[in-house]
Amino acid sequence: MNSGIRFDGVSVAYGGTTVLDHLDLTVEPGEVMALLGPSGSGKTTALRAVAGFVRPASGRVFIGGQDVTALPPYKRGIGMVVQQYALFPHLRVDANVAFGLKAQKAPKAEIPARVAEALEMTGMAAYARRYPRELSGGQQQRVAIARALAIRPRVLLLDEPLSALDARLRSGMLAELARLHRELPDVSILYVTHDQVEALTLADRIAVMDKARLQDCGTPQDLYRRPRTEFTASFVGNANLLPVTVAADGVLFEGAELKVPAADATPGSTATLCVRPHLVGLGDGPNALRGRVTEVQWRGSTHRLYVEVGGHRVKADVRELRETPALGTEVTLHFAPQDAVLLGAGVADG
Amino acid sequence: MLVHSRTGRWTAWALFAVLFVPLFALPLLVIVAASFSTHWSGAFPSGPTTAHYTAAVRGESLQALTTSLVTAVTASLVALTVGTWAALASAAMGRRGRRILDALFMLPVAVPSVVVGLAVLVAFSQPPVLLNGTRWIVILAHTVLVTAFAHQSVSAAVRRLDPMYEQAAAGLGARPSYVLLRVRLPLLLPSLNAAAGLCFALSMGELSATMMLYPPDWLPLPVLIFTATDRGSLFTGSALAVILMAATLLALLAVSRIRTRASFR
Amino acid sequence: MASASPGAVTVAAPAAPEARAPRSLPTWVWALPPVAVLALVFLYPLALVVQESLAPGAYAGVLASESFRDALVTTVWLAVASTAGCLVLGFALALVIAFVPFPGGRAVAKFIDVFLSFPSFLVTLALLFLYGTVGMANGVWTDVTGDATGPFRFLTTPWGVLLAEITYFTPFVMRPLLAAFSQLETAQLEVASSLGARPIRIIRQVILPEALPALAAGGSLVLVMCLNEFGIVLFTGAKGVTTLPMLVYSKAILESDYAAACVVAVVNIALSVGLYVLYRGVSRRAGA
Numbered sequence: 001m002n003s004g005i006r007f008d009g010v011s012v013a014y015g016g017t018t019v020l021d022h023l024d025l026t027v028e029p030g031e032v033m034a035l036l037g038p039s040g041s042g043k044t045t046a047l048r049a050v051a052g053f054v055r056p057a058s059g060r061v062f063i064g065g066q067d068v069t070a071l072p073p074y075k076r077g078i079g080m081v082v083q084q085y086a087l088f089p090h091l092r093v094d095a096n097v098a099f100g101l102k103a104q105k106a107p108k109a110e111i112p113a114r115v116a117e118a119l120e121m122t123g124m125a126a127y128a129r130r131y132p133r134e135l136s137g138g139q140q141q142r143v144a145i146a147r148a149l150a151i152r153p154r155v156l157l158l159d160e161p162l163s164a165l166d167a168r169l170r171s172g173m174l175a176e177l178a179r180l181h182r183e184l185p186d187v188s189i190l191y192v193t194h195d196q197v198e199a200l201t202l203a204d205r206i207a208v209m210d211k212a213r214l215q216d217c218g219t220p221q222d223l224y225r226r227p228r229t230e231f232t233a234s235f236v237g238n239a240n241l242l243p244v245t246v247a248a249d250g251v252l253f254e255g256a257e258l259k260v261p262a263a264d265a266t267p268g269s270t271a272t273l274c275v276r277p278h279l280v281g282l283g284d285g286p287n288a289l290r291g292r293v294t295e296v297q298w299r300g301s302t303h304r305l306y307v308e309v310g311g312h313r314v315k316a317d318v319r320e321l322r323e324t325p326a327l328g329t330e331v332t333l334h335f336a337p338q339d340a341v342l343l344g345a346g347v348a349d350g
Numbered sequence: 351m352l353v354h355s356r357t358g359r360w361t362a363w364a365l366f367a368v369l370f371v372p373l374f375a376l377p378l379l380v381i382v383a384a385s386f387s388t389h390w391s392g393a394f395p396s397g398p399t400t401a402h403y404t405a406a407v408r409g410e411s412l413q414a415l416t417t418s419l420v421t422a423v424t425a426s427l428v429a430l431t432v433g434t435w436a437a438l439a440s441a442a443m444g445r446r447g448r449r450i451l452d453a454l455f456m457l458p459v460a461v462p463s464v465v466v467g468l469a470v471l472v473a474f475s476q477p478p479v480l481l482n483g484t485r486w487i488v489i490l491a492h493t494v495l496v497t498a499f500a501h502q503s504v505s506a507a508v509r510r511l512d513p514m515y516e517q518a519a520a521g522l523g524a525r526p527s528y529v530l531l532r533v534r535l536p537l538l539l540p541s542l543n544a545a546a547g548l549c550f551a552l553s554m555g556e557l558s559a560t561m562m563l564y565p566p567d568w569l570p571l572p573v574l575i576f577t578a579t580d581r582g583s584l585f586t587g588s589a590l591a592v593i594l595m596a597a598t599l600l601a602l603l604a605v606s607r608i609r610t611r612a613s614f615r
Numbered sequence: 616m617a618s619a620s621p622g623a624v625t626v627a628a629p630a631a632p633e634a635r636a637p638r639s640l641p642t643w644v645w646a647l648p649p650v651a652v653l654a655l656v657f658l659y660p661l662a663l664v665v666q667e668s669l670a671p672g673a674y675a676g677v678l679a680s681e682s683f684r685d686a687l688v689t690t691v692w693l694a695v696a697s698t699a700g701c702l703v704l705g706f707a708l709a710l711v712i713a714f715v716p717f718p719g720g721r722a723v724a725k726f727i728d729v730f731l732s733f734p735s736f737l738v739t740l741a742l743l744f745l746y747g748t749v750g751m752a753n754g755v756w757t758d759v760t761g762d763a764t765g766p767f768r769f770l771t772t773p774w775g776v777l778l779a780e781i782t783y784f785t786p787f788v789m790r791p792l793l794a795a796f797s798q799l800e801t802a803q804l805e806v807a808s809s810l811g812a813r814p815i816r817i818i819r820q821v822i823l824p825e826a827l828p829a830l831a832a833g834g835s836l837v838l839v840m841c842l843n844e845f846g847i848v849l850f851t852g853a854k855g856v857t858t859l860p861m862l863v864y865s866k867a868i869l870e871s872d873y874a875a876a877c878v879v880a881v882v883n884i885a886l887s888v889g890l891y892v893l894y895r896g897v898s899r900r901a902g903a
Contacts, residue, residue, distance in 0.1 A: 053517055073520040086518035090536045099532070100522030151522055353715050353814050366711040369704065370723070373782050374730060377741030380751070384744050390751070395744075432649045439646035451646055458657055460891030462843035464860040465664065465880040466657070468867055472667060472877070473660030494657045548732070555734025558845035558860065562868060572734060572846075579850065584743060591737055598732055 002064025003154045003188040004029040005050055010059035012045050020045045021212040022059070027155075029064075032181055032189040034199035036235065037209030043192045046209070047157050050190060052076050064154050074103070079148030079187075083160040085140045087132035093143050094119070094128040100151035118150035119143075121180065138169045145180070155188045162198060174201050196236050200224070208232045230343055233274040240280070240314050242273045244342075251342065254310030258287045260340040272343040275335050277304070280316035285334030289314060293325050307333055378595075385588035402589030411574065411590060418571040419597065421485075422553035425492035426500075429549050430542065432493075433500030438530070441508045452505065458498040467491055467562030485568035491559040496549040503548060507541030547605035551598045661884075668877035677878040682857065687882070690858040693773060694841035697780035701837050702830060704781060705788030710818065712789075713796035714804070724793060727786045736846035738783045739775075743850075746770050773856050779847045784840060788833035795829035796822070828897070835894035842887045859883040 005027040012020040020042040027033040035043035048054045049061055052073035060069045068076050079100075087096050097115045106114070119125045122142040132140055141161060148156060161177075162170045178201070181189060193199055199206045200220045208216040208223065208231065216223060216232040227233035230241055244251035244258070246265040251258050251273060258273070265271060282305065291309035303324060305316045316333050325331055353359050385402055387395035405411060433455065440451040458466060470491045474481035481487040515537060519529045535542075557572040564573050571594050578587040668674070677683050712720050746752050746767045753765025769775050799822065807817045845860040857865070859879055867876035 051517075051521055053520075072525075073517070074523045074525050077523070078521055080518065080521035082514060082518065084514060086512075086514040088515060088518075088533060088537075090539075099519065099524070103519070103522055103524035103528050103532075147522065157521075358814070359715055362711050362715040363717055366708060366715075366717075370708060373704075373785070374726070376745065377738055377782065378730075380741045380744045381737060390744060390754070432652050436646065436649035436653075439642070439649065442642040443646060444642075447643055447646065451650070454650065454653060454658075456891075456895070457888070460839060460884075460888045461661070462845070462860050462863070462880075462883050462887060464843070464845050464863045465884055466660075468863055468876055468880050469660035469664045470656070471867070472663045472873065490656055497653070551732035555732075555736075557734060557736055557849070558843075558864075561845075561849070561864060572736065575740070576736070576849065579740060579743070580852065584740070587740060588744075591740055595733055595737070599729065602729070602732060 002029070002066070003186055004031075004062075004064055005033075005155055005188055005190060006062040006065075007046065007049075008060045008062065010046070010049055010056045010061060012042075012049060012054050013057045018212055020049065020056075023214055025207055025214060025217065027188045027190055029188055030185050031204045032191060032202055034191045034193060034203035034206045035209055036193060036196060036199040036206050037215075038194055038235070041209040042212040043194075043209045044159055047159050047190055047192045050076075050155070051078055051080055051157055077151075077154045078157055079151060079153030079155070080157040081141070081144045081148050081159065081161045083163050085132075085137075085144040085164075087140055087143055087147070089132055091131075092128070093124065093130050093132070093135070096132065096143060097147045097150045100147065104151060114150055114152075118146040121149060121183065122146040122176075137165055138173065141165065141173060142176075145177075149180075149184070153187065155190065156184075158189060158191045160192055160194070163193070163195070170198075174198060178202055200236070206236070208235060210235070226341055227274060227343070230272055230274070233341070233343065238277050238315065238317075240273075240275045240277060241343075242275070242312060242314070243270065244273045245270055246342075250337075253289070254312070256289065258340070259337045260287070260342055261337065265342060265344065274341045274343055275339060277315040278302075278317040279339040280314065280318075280333050280335050282316060282318045282321075282331060282333060284332050285336075287335050287337060287340070289333045290330060291333070293327055293329055293331055296324050296327070298324075305331070305333075307331060309333075381588045381591050381595075384585055385592045387585060390585075402586050403593075405586065405589070410569075411593075414569050414571045414574040414590070415593060415597065417485075417568055418554055418594070421489050421492055421568075421570055422550045422601075424489050425496055425553045426546050426549035428493045429497040429500040430504075430546055433497050433502075433545070434504045434538075434542065436501050437505035437508050438534075440505060452501075455498055455501040458494050459502070463495055463556070463558035464562060466494055467559030470494065470559070471562050482563075483565045485565065487563050487565070488560055488568055488570065491563055492553045492556055495556060495559060496552050499552060500545045500549050503545040504538070504541060507538055507545075511537060543605050543608050547602045550601045550605075554594060554598045554601075664877045664880050667874055668881045670874040670877075673874040673878050677875050683862065683879065686857045686859050686862045686879075689773060689856060690842060690860075690883075691886075693776055693780065693858065694838055696777055697784060697841045698834055698838045700777070700781040701785045701788045702834050705785045705792060705833065706826065706830065708785070709789045709792040709796060710822070713793060713799075714822070727789055727793075730786050731790070734846060735779075735783045735844060736850040738779045739847050739850035742770060742775065742779055742782075746775070771851060771855065775851055776848055776856050776858075779851070780841055780844060783847065784837045787837050787840065788830070791829040791833045792826055795826050799825050831897045832894065835890060835897055839887050839890045839894060842883070842890065859886070 007023045007025045010020060010023045011018060023042075023046055025033075025046075035046055037043045045054055049056055050063070052068070052071060056069060060067055062068065063076060063078070088099065091099065094115050097118050098111050101111045101114060115128075116125065119128055122145050124139065124142045124146055127135060127139060127143070132143065135143065141164075145161070162173050165173060181187070181202075191199070191202060203220060205217060205219055206223055207214055210231050216228050223232055223236045227236060227239075233239040233241060242253050244253045246267050246269050247257060248267050250260050251271065253273065260273060289307075289309045291307040291314065293305060294308050294313070295306040297304040298320075299317075301320055302317045303319075303321050305318065305325070307314045307316060314333060353362055383395050384390060386398055386400065388399050388401075389396045436451060436455050440448045443451065470487060471482065473479075474487055474490070481490065511534065515533050516529050519533045524532070555572060556570070557576065560570055560573055561576070564570065571590060575587045575590045575594065578590060712724060744750050747770055748764070748768070750767070752767045756762065756765035756767070769778075803821055804817060807821050812820070843860060844858070845864065848856055848858050848861050849864070860883065863876050863879045863883065866872045866879060
């Protein structure tokens, strides 16, 4: 079985508006790729181009090495799960799962066993004779996944599959999806989400989308630790983005010289420094920043401090404090040089 | 709630009752009452009898009822088929095609029924197709009249149908014909039932075109009610009218029962 | 669709921005069978009516005749007056059902739906018992006053037709109104009355603007249906009331003057189809 997905310069336009702009992306066989981005970023359009529900204005889509751009959805061998489940309300659970097999004229004798297998895999075997309306949201989602898996697709397309579930169910289903993927090592999964936690937990690689374009692509750790754009930095995890000027041996921020790795940056040019709030410490240390506390939020195990440093708000997540600093007091923050990333793209003040 | 004072509310309700009861409730009650009486000269009907009904379930009247039922069922089924087909085809077409098709199928609603009758009479009293004097010309006219309503309600339902179901089915490898038979039509079933009920009721009560067309051996119930009242047999007419209403109501009730059994959400 | 090359830009309507799956047949081919049926049983006959009306002298003869002009005037004023009556009555009744709820209100709404499915001539039939020469109203009058006959004789006049049409068509106004009212948020009314607005003011400033599209749609539908109404007029049996549909019937069936019937029919079609187009425009704007 050939899996894997390749976008080759895929653009999609709706009546003059480009909603997907020249996407080049490859999902390896057996890989989980998360398409992460805000709404309107083009991530769902990319998934629907793989499914065949939108036709690219230009570019080609490959599944398992085969050009499927001109193929109708029903000839593409995909499994798809959408946010609203789209279970057929007039069919029982087992008939829903059997739908794809019957539609593709699978041998009659095989169908019950494959339905049972798919329901077993998703833990829904006990509900085979129920109607979708008799199931909870989480159970409906499991049936939707079973239905997609029953046809043994080459690729599995998941479009915001967890966003209709409440937070508790979501983390359970996330673990479930990770387990399913381990059981189906050959299937490529394209996972569209706006939730960074889902992307970070589940994906082998994350493709970050914004404004119809691919912004960044890499492993979760890579994107989190070494984001390449300000958008990635702020969308994947929290970030302090500070406008700096590159100096000979580091950067200048509000007159203070900070030691950060800035190997290829041209001295004198402007750049943005990205520091994760949880890597900023309270007290003196290397790369110290002095400022006034403007807000303190208690978040259970941590305190979030907002500190104004020369007109810029710096966020610091520190271990729960016994005594919180009063508003307006002057404090010192610091971060380790290796915890900062210099982003080449211009200056964004604010 | 709009009116908060007790007297204001009662005034509104009293006004409602004063308008509603004589205008809408009374006419139907009067027909029912008249159908069980022999005289009405005074405030109330008199001479209770069920003779009109015993007369109505045999001979000419019974034949008129079966004529109406056969006409209504045939016309509804054909109209539903054509109307649904057109609604599905128009949904698949582009904006302009859809507009033209919808307008064409709406036209019989706007054209007066009498004129539809006249047109059918003119067209099928001459070769190549001679239907005048046969029952088929009545059934044909009824079909034309109710097709518009069938198309209207089915295409509204097709528009409301969430495309996610078709897409889910296509994503599972179902070709368009399979999607139509196994997903779209089953999901449209409740609306198809409702449309069938509507068509049936309209055809049962159709008088205008029928008056232009009916042959002596195919006399639907409304025509019989008219001839009865026209020669002064108001009480017989009432009994027939009650039978007409009862048959219509029964059909609507039956259809709504199917609908509740088949509505999935 | 099948011929579209992969590189072609998909131009799609904004309502359905999705490209369709390629098919083996172009979509319009599927529309041909129902259109062919419609053409055979409806469009072709209609064309014949127009053709027949063009017989020499037919238009001149009919348009000059007094009976035609009377019928035209009667039809239009009856339709306009009935529509106005339906709008006022329907608005008032729907207002009470929706905003001054009472037990049984749902049953009344259901009754309205059922009422719509009955033929129109039943109303005339009922009115014969209520206001006919030997009907209920006259019967009460003679019982009370001792007169030989009662004063209610309007049934065979246009007023009788007007009463019947208002009775029969009012539910057609009420249904879209009730639907529109159910969309109206009660919170709006509550806020308005908490700000001190009296019911009349709320109706004028909050409810009426919301109801306007439904009123327009329902009103124009009723206008078209009144122009086309035949059963009510036929059952009245009034020789004095002739409307265009009635004239079509009497010319064709009673006088066998098909050319004249076709001329009247064409005028009637022009009138009602023109109005129906207007109605569709209005109701589309109203989102109905």
